[in-house]
Amino acid sequence: MVIENGVDRRELGYYSTPEFIARFMTDSMLAINPNGKYALDPCVGKEEMIKDFYHQNIDIDGIDIYNHGDYYYCNFIQGDFINFYKECKSNLLFDQKINLKYDYVIANPPYNCHELDYIRTNKRNLNLLFGNIGVHNMYSMFISAIIDSAKEGALISIISSDSFLTTRMHNPLRDQILKNCSIHYLILCPTDLFWDQKADVRTCILILQKGTNFQKSVRVLNRPKNRNELQLKLEHRSFISTELDTIINISANDDFEFVVDIPVEVQSLFSSPRIGETFKCITGISTGQDARFISKEKKEGFEIPFYKNPGTRKFYCEQDGFLTNDYLRYDKEIKNFMVRNKSYMLKEGITCSSMGVSFGACYLPAGSTYGVNANIFCNQADIWWLLSYLNSSLVTYIVRGILCRSNMITSGYVSKIPIIELDNVTKNLLEKIAKDAYGKRMSPKENSVTINLIDKIIFEKLGFTEEIEDEIIDFAANLKSRV
Ligand SMILES: C[S@@+](CC[C@H](N)C(=O)[O-])C[C@H]1O[C@@H](n2cnc3c(N)ncnc32)[C@H](O)[C@@H]1O
Numbered sequence: 210m211v212i213e214n215g216v217d218r219r220e221l222g223y224y225s226t227p228e229f230i231a232r233f234m235t236d237s238m239l240a241i242n243p244n245g246k247y248a249l250d251p252c253v254g255k256e257e258m259i260k261d262f263y264h265q266n267i268d269i270d271g272i273d274i275y276n277h278g279d280y281y282y283c284n285f286i287q288g289d290f291i292n293f294y295k296e297c298k299s300n301l302l303f304d305q306k307i308n309l310k311y312d313y314v315i316a317n318p319p320y321n322c323h324e325l326d327y328i329r330t331n332k333r334n335l336n337l338l339f340g341n342i343g344v345h346n347m348y349s350m351f352i353s354a355i356i357d358s359a360k361e362g363a364l365i366s367i368i369s370s371d372s373f374l375t376t377r378m379h380n381p382l383r384d385q386i387l388k389n390c391s392i393h394y395l396i397l398c399p400t401d402l403f404w405d406q407k408a409d410v411r412t413c414i415l416i417l418q419k420g421t422n423f424q425k426s427v428r429v430l431n432r433p434k435n436r437n438e439l440q441l442k443l444e445h446r447s448f449i450s451t452e453l454d455t456i457i458n459i460s461a462n463d464d465f466e467f468v469v470d471i472p473v474e475v476q477s478l479f480s481s482p483r484i485g486e487t488f489k490c491i492t493g494i495s496t497g498q499d500a501r502f503i504s505k506e507k508k509e510g511f512e513i514p515f516y517k518n519p520g521t522r523k524f525y526c527e528q529d530g531f532l533t534n535d536y537l538r539y540d541k542e543i544k545n546f547m548v549r550n551k552s553y554m555l556k557e558g559i560t561c562s563s564m565g566v567s568f569g570a571c572y573l574p575a576g577s578t579y580g581v582n583a584n585i586f587c588n589q590a591d592i593w594w595l596l597s598y599l600n601s602s603l604v605t606y607i608v609r610g611i612l613c614r615s616n617m618i619t620s621g622y623v624s625k626i627p628i629i630e631l632d633n634v635t636k637n638l639l640e641k642i643a644k645d646a647y648g649k650r651m652s653p654k655e656n657s658v659t660i661n662l663i664d665k666i667i668f669e670k671l672g673f674t675e676e677i678e679d680e681i682i683d684f685a686a687n688l689k690s691r692v
Pocket residue numbers: 221222223224225226250251252253254255256257258272273274275277288289290291316317318319320
């Protein structure tokens with residue numbers, strides 16, 4: 210994807226917003242405030258998002274770090290928006306706010322600049338500028354800066370990666386949004402939205418208004434199956450209208466996620482005890498250099514089974530390799546070879562998936578070691594029913610639909626999984642099922658009957674409506690398009 214003058218667009222995090230999305234965003238803002246005069250697109254690109262504002266005679270400023278060519282609709286300012294924000298902030302007197310003049314801010318902030326030099330080179334300054342918001346990626350900094358610099362009543366519409374809705378590191382950003390804005394729309398976009406631009410990004414559209422007293426109901430849309438369905442839903446404005454409370458899932462004292470269309474019955478499960486409160490839920494070894502310290506085959510000096518990511522596998526998985534026998538020595542001698550939670554090494558337990566879309570849990574035999582994925586240690590009596598529970602569609606839904614929509618499930622998320630109340634008879638049943646699946650070394654392709662059985666048992670305990678059950682099952686069975 211090389212543009213005219215040899216710059217790779219992906220390097221700039223460039224993905225063009227489809228016209229129907231830009232139209233929906235502008236129309237929605239104009240419906241809330243038809244009388245604004247000024248608009249800003251702080252990463253204007255090729256002016257994809259601002260045409261409709263222009264046709265409403267709105268005066269538009271467009272900033273971009275890079276000059277993408279002929280600018281027609283906006284007053285183009287070539288520059289770094291983050292730097293612009295920094296300058297605005299540095300000119301403030303105590304307690305003053307930036308209060309930019311714009312009535313509308315529209316943006317599709319740059320995406321995968323995570324690896325880019327920008328953050329690395331400017332880390333110190335960015336850390337000072339963004340404080341607890343963090344400098345994890347470009348789009349979260351853009352969202353934070355846009356909100357902070359907007360005046361009271363300004364409308365803000367952003368299409369961006371949706372990872373900030375759930376990941377723990379973005380809790381402060383969610384907090385900033387809630388404390389400073391009213392939320393009018395939260396829309397999850399289909400995964401294929403940017404496929405034609407070779408981008409596999411999960412995105413959402415957020416329409417906010419600076420100031421909390423504009424809050425009425427929030428219009429939400431769960432992730433449509435594909436781009437056409439999204440277009441139809443936006444055109445027909447078929448949203449669910451809901452109270453702000455229902456899109457906030459409280460998963461810990463200071464943590465919450467923005468969720469879309471998650472039934473209150475499921476959210477209320479979070480008042481149950483959590484995995485991390487009930488059992489030991491931990492990570493293990495990072496070698497800093499897996500190729501050197503982990504062998505694919507068992508051989509002399511590399512004899513300790515090492516598990517790092519069951520991925521799509523449930524109940525049974527083979528080790529991912531064999532760890533060097535000298536791992537405890539290396540922990541002492543090599544700086545970035547780390548063995549955490551040493552007293553739990555070689556114990557039997559449960560090992561959970563980390564990277565990838567799926568969430569699964571497998572039995573971790575005694576004598577094994579494990580990586581930075583989540584691993585659970587409990588009494589022998591609890592291992593097998595818990596294994597069934599963790600592989601249920603309900604837990605997949607909780608983990609991937611509520612706690613973390615991004616592709617890295619750490620022990621922090623697994624710790625937050627609520628454990629529903631189960632009597633001993635039910636636990637025995639679940640135990641049998643898990644032992645059977647493990648004994649048969651069931652592959653992901655073979656386990657659907659087993660999962661159905663577990664789901665049936667769990668749903669019977671919960672008494673959810675059929676509609677909720679169907680939604681949970683559909684989500685878990687179609688993770689790729691539903692997460
Ligand atoms: C995802 S593209 C969006 C382009 C266009 N606005 C659209 O919606 O189709 C992000 C844009 O941000 C620009 N960009 C990257 N870093 C920037 C920065 N620090 N300040 C301003 N613009 C930046 C890129 O050049 C690119 O045009």
